[in-house]
Amino acid sequence: MKTDLYIKTDFLVIGSGIAGLSFALKASGHGKVVIVTKEKAMESNTKYAQGGIAVVWDPIRDSPEKHIEDTMTAGAGLNNRNIVELVVREAHDRVEELIRLGVNFDTNEKGTYDLAKEGGHSEHRILHHKDITGLEIEQKLLQNVLKNPNIVLLENHFAVDILTQHHLGEIVTSQTKGIECYGAYVLNVAENKVFRILARKTIMAGGGIGQVYASTTNPLIATGDAIAMVYRAKGFVKDMEFVQFHPTSFYQPGASPSFLITEALRGAGAVLKNHAGEEFMYKYDSRGSLAPRDIVARAIDHEMKISGKDFVYLDARHIDRKHFISHFPNIYDHCMKSGIDPFLKMIPVVPAQHYICGGIETDEWARTNIKNLYAIGECACTGLHGANRLASNSLLESVVFAHRASVHASQTLGDGIIQEKIPEWNAEGTVNAEEMILITQSRKEVQQIMSNYVGIVRSDIRLKRAWDRLELIYKENEELYDRTTISVPLCELRNIICVGYLIIKHAMRRKKSIGLHYMATEK
Numbered sequence: 071m072k073t074d075l076y077i078k079t080d081f082l083v084i085g086s087g088i089a090g091l092s093f094a095l096k097a098s099g100h101g102k103v104v105i106v107t108k109e110k111a112m113e114s115n116t117k118y119a120q121g122g123i124a125v126v127w128d129p130i131r132d133s134p135e136k137h138i139e140d141t142m143t144a145g146a147g148l149n150n151r152n153i154v155e156l157v158v159r160e161a162h163d164r165v166e167e168l169i170r171l172g173v174n175f176d177t178n179e180k181g182t183y184d185l186a187k188e189g190g191h192s193e194h195r196i197l198h199h200k201d202i203t204g205l206e207i208e209q210k211l212l213q214n215v216l217k218n219p220n221i222v223l224l225e226n227h228f229a230v231d232i233l234t235q236h237h238l239g240e241i242v243t244s245q246t247k248g249i250e251c252y253g254a255y256v257l258n259v260a261e262n263k264v265f266r267i268l269a270r271k272t273i274m275a276g277g278g279i280g281q282v283y284a285s286t287t288n289p290l291i292a293t294g295d296a297i298a299m300v301y302r303a304k305g306f307v308k309d310m311e312f313v314q315f316h317p318t319s320f321y322q323p324g325a326s327p328s329f330l331i332t333e334a335l336r337g338a339g340a341v342l343k344n345h346a347g348e349e350f351m352y353k354y355d356s357r358g359s360l361a362p363r364d365i366v367a368r369a370i371d372h373e374m375k376i377s378g379k380d381f382v383y384l385d386a387r388h389i390d391r392k393h394f395i396s397h398f399p400n401i402y403d404h405c406m407k408s409g410i411d412p413f414l415k416m417i418p419v420v421p422a423q424h425y426i427c428g429g430i431e432t433d434e435w436a437r438t439n440i441k442n443l444y445a446i447g448e449c450a451c452t453g454l455h456g457a458n459r460l461a462s463n464s465l466l467e468s469v470v471f472a473h474r475a476s477v478h479a480s481q482t483l484g485d486g487i488i489q490e491k492i493p494e495w496n497a498e499g500t501v502n503a504e505e506m507i508l509i510t511q512s513r514k515e516v517q518q519i520m521s522n523y524v525g526i527v528r529s530d531i532r533l534k535r536a537w538d539r540l541e542l543i544y545k546e547n548e549e550l551y552d553r554t555t556i557s558v559p560l561c562e563l564r565n566i567i568c569v570g571y572l573i574i575k576h577a578m579r580r581k582k583s584i585g586l587h588y589m590a591t592e593k
């Protein structure tokens with residue numbers, strides 16, 4: 071495709087994870103779709119999802135009411151109940167669609183779906199594909215996208231900023247009424263050139279923020295670009311203080327991303343133990359190792375502080391070998407390659423950043439406050455998760471809101487315009503980055519600041535320190551951004567700084583501990 075000046079399309083989708091691909095497939099029945107994705111299409115948080123997708127599938131034992139209550143309890147009641155009810159009630163239809171698209175979920179010896187259990191769930195309700203559910207979903211969605219004649223997929227295309235009246239020379243602030251989105255400036259990485267994609271409807275499906283932290287289960291692409299782009303365009307962003315740390319990533323200092331040990335392994339009987347061999351979780355919660363994530367991650371953090379060690383253990387030695395290897399082949403492989411035979415040794419685990427519950431504020435149709443701009447998947451804040459996400463509710467949220475966004479965006483396609491007055495990208499006065507070290511070093515600094523001061527346990531003093539440090543890096547980077555030719559590392563750094571700033575700002579506003587936001591009293 072020629073990308074010199076601009077591309078015109080009905081729907082521009084930014085991101086090729088479960089949310090973006092699901093939306094694209096649905097919208098393709100109503101118009102032309104262009105998907106841009108910053109690396110290979112497969113690379114996404116989705117690809118790494120292990121445990122599965124939560125859905126009420128056993129109507130005898132389980133019920134939507136139970137799933138709703140589990141979601142509300144995990145979210146500390148800060149969830150939007152209407153959204154929780156809507157997601158849970160639409161879950162079955164959306165999961166059936168995935169199955170129709172070819173996604174294989176594991177069955178048991180009776181031939182029915184094998185329903186797993188994870189932390190915070192009162193029933194077995196997780197559909198999964200071994201311990202590589204995300205890979206299975208991503209592959210099947212992508213196969214369908216690639217054979218769809220109405221969808222163009224542009225890999226190695228990095229969305230830099232979304233287009234609004236600001237790019238027509240108007241003053242746009244967060245108070246401006248009627249901000250509209252006209253598409254995005256996109257960097258073609260191979261040609262090192264920014265061009266315009268003009269769209270009637272733009273869909274943000276840019277995923278998570280893990281790389282804002284030093285230790286995360288998210289891949290390198292998870293730099294919060296979507297949230298930062300929308301924030302810069304004066305879109306509303308909320309609940310950023312609710313950063314979820316997964317309790318059990320494989321302890322391997324320096325690994326990025328950190329390898330996840332799915333919660334489903336605890337659902338299958340593995341238990342957390344400290345260095346004294348004590349099953350410590352019952353000291354913290356009657357649900358033991360299967361308490362919700364915020365509680366387990368904090369308990370591990372506390373145990374590590376008491377013992378002065380950098381990890382605790384997950385004991386899976388008693389789990390039936392055949393069951394372990396058939397259900398968790400990916401984890402078994404990883405442990406063995408790392409010198410841990412899980413039937414002989416306990417697995418060393420440590421919490422790592424995993425998910426952002428906050429993000430771009432959306433309504434029940436995935437609309438943002440910016441006209442013709444939608445946000446779906448992890449970058450959106452729909453109100454489903456409240457102060458803490460229930461395990462396996464994210465893949466579910468993505469498909470539910472991809473569907474809802476597609477319904478709304480298709481029905482209102484005529485409201486969107488192709489705004490050809492948007493000027494070309496202006497690279498005047500910029501030069502190539504003479505020292506890449508400035509960018510890579512700042513990225514590491516931000517990650518350290520966020521992990522050290524804005525992690526599982528926070529305090530006023532730590533947040534203030536993070537704020538001051540980040541402000542300095544922000545100023546340095548803005549100056550660098552203005553004088554340097556655009557590149558992916560530079561844009562990612564800018565986005566990481568922006569997301570770090572939003573997390574700290576929202577954390578500072580919330581004085582009391584709730585869910586994932588835990589404030590220690592400084593002595």
Ligand code: FAD
Binds near residue numbers: 086088106113447463
């Ligand atoms: P992603 O899948 O992350 O896709 C985002 C896409 O946007 C990527 O293609 C990326 O390249 C692209 N992108 C980003 N920025 C730009 C840009 N500037 N320009 C162009 N493209 C861009 N959830 C569950 O419900 N169940 C689980 O079992 C589960 N397990 C998980 C295990 C791991 C290790 C991880 C990391 C997450 C897990 N999650 C799980 C969470 C879940 O996988 C994610 O929240 C979900 O997949 C997000 O989907 P998404 O489509 O919103 O984003």
Ligand code: SIN
Binds near residue numbers: 122
């Ligand atoms: C896991 O498999 O433990 C992750 C599930 C999730 O993030 O929802």
